[in-house]
Amino acid sequence: GQQVMQIPQYQHVQEGEDFTTYCNSSTTLSNIQWYKQRPGGHPVFLIQLVKSGEVKKQKRLTFQFGEAKKNSSLHITATQTTDVGTYFCAPRGGKLIFGQGTTLQVKP
Amino acid sequence: NAGVTQTPKFQVLKTGQSMTLQCAQDMNHEYMSWYRQDPGMGLRLIHYSVGAGITDQGEVPNGYNVSRSTTEDFPLRLLSAAPSQTSVYFCASRRTRGQGPDTQYFGPGTRLTVL
Numbered sequence: 001g002q003q004v005m006q007i008p009q010y011q012h013v014q015e016g017e018d019f020t021t022y023c024n025s026s027t028t029l030s031n032i033q034w035y036k037q038r039p040g041g042h043p044v045f046l047i048q049l050v051k052s053g054e055v056k057k058q059k060r061l062t063f064q065f066g067e068a069k070k071n072s073s074l075h076i077t078a079t080q081t082t083d084v085g086t087y088f089c090a091p092r093g094g095k096l097i098f099g100q101g102t103t104l105q106v107k108p
Numbered sequence: 109n110a111g112v113t114q115t116p117k118f119q120v121l122k123t124g125q126s127m128t129l130q131c132a133q134d135m136n137h138e139y140m141s142w143y144r145q146d147p148g149m150g151l152r153l154i155h156y157s158v159g160a161g162i163t164d165q166g167e168v169p170n171g172y173n174v175s176r177s178t179t180e181d182f183p184l185r186l187l188s189a190a191p192s193q194t195s196v197y198f199c200a201s202r203r204t205r206g207q208g209p210d211t212q213y214f215g216p217g218t219r220l221t222v223l
Contacts, residue, residue: 009148033209033211033212035212041216042198042214042215042216042217043151043198043200043212043214044214045209045211045212045213047209048209048210048211088150088151090212092210095141095153095156095164095166096141096153096200096202096212097153097166097167098143098150098151098152098153099150100148100149100150101150101151
């Protein structure tokens with residue numbers, strides 16, 4: 001499976017601030033998925049990106065797939081306490097290998 | 109649909125004991141997999157299966173066995189538990205054919221402690 005590196009590993013923000021997590025690969029990815037895991041919960045699928053340069057939005061969440069298909073990002077505008085959790089990227093391949101995740105803490 | 113179910117939710121073992129973590133899905137998914145999650149380590153793939161009768165190793169397979177005799181079930185066996193296997197275990201499934209994103213669905217997890 002293809003390996004990806006996620007940065008940062010942890011992020012603390014004040015409620016209302018923006019947040020971005022990055023997912024980087026040394027090889028070209030066919031597509032990439034993003035998941036969210038709430039504290040004490042299980043990962044839940046958010047989105048899949050397939051096309052070079054693709055941008056998708058889900059309310060305050062914006063997902064991007066790089067032009068070279070080697071990186072992806074998730075941006076949250078005006079964070080809320082409900083955004084707390086760990087966000088994982090996973091390049092879609094024969095076996096789904098996850099990045100280490102970015103854990104987001106939001107201070108009210 | 110119940111989705112992906114896992115039993116038990118919690119388990120405490122002594123070193124050297126064996127046990128089987130159960131996983132079942134009712135979505136007729138071909139692909140099933142097991143992950144372990146440790147603090148700061150993310151999700152690491154243990155074993156996976158692309159269909160009944162077919163299994164393969166993931167990133168961290170040592171100390172674990174799997175089998176896939178039916179589409180629905182994918183049990184994970186710990187042959188001789190070690191403290192290093194203390195972790196949260198997630199089972200997941202997804203389809204491998206058809207249109208649209210191949211969303212991976214996770215079970216609620218089994219929290220295992222090995223003393």
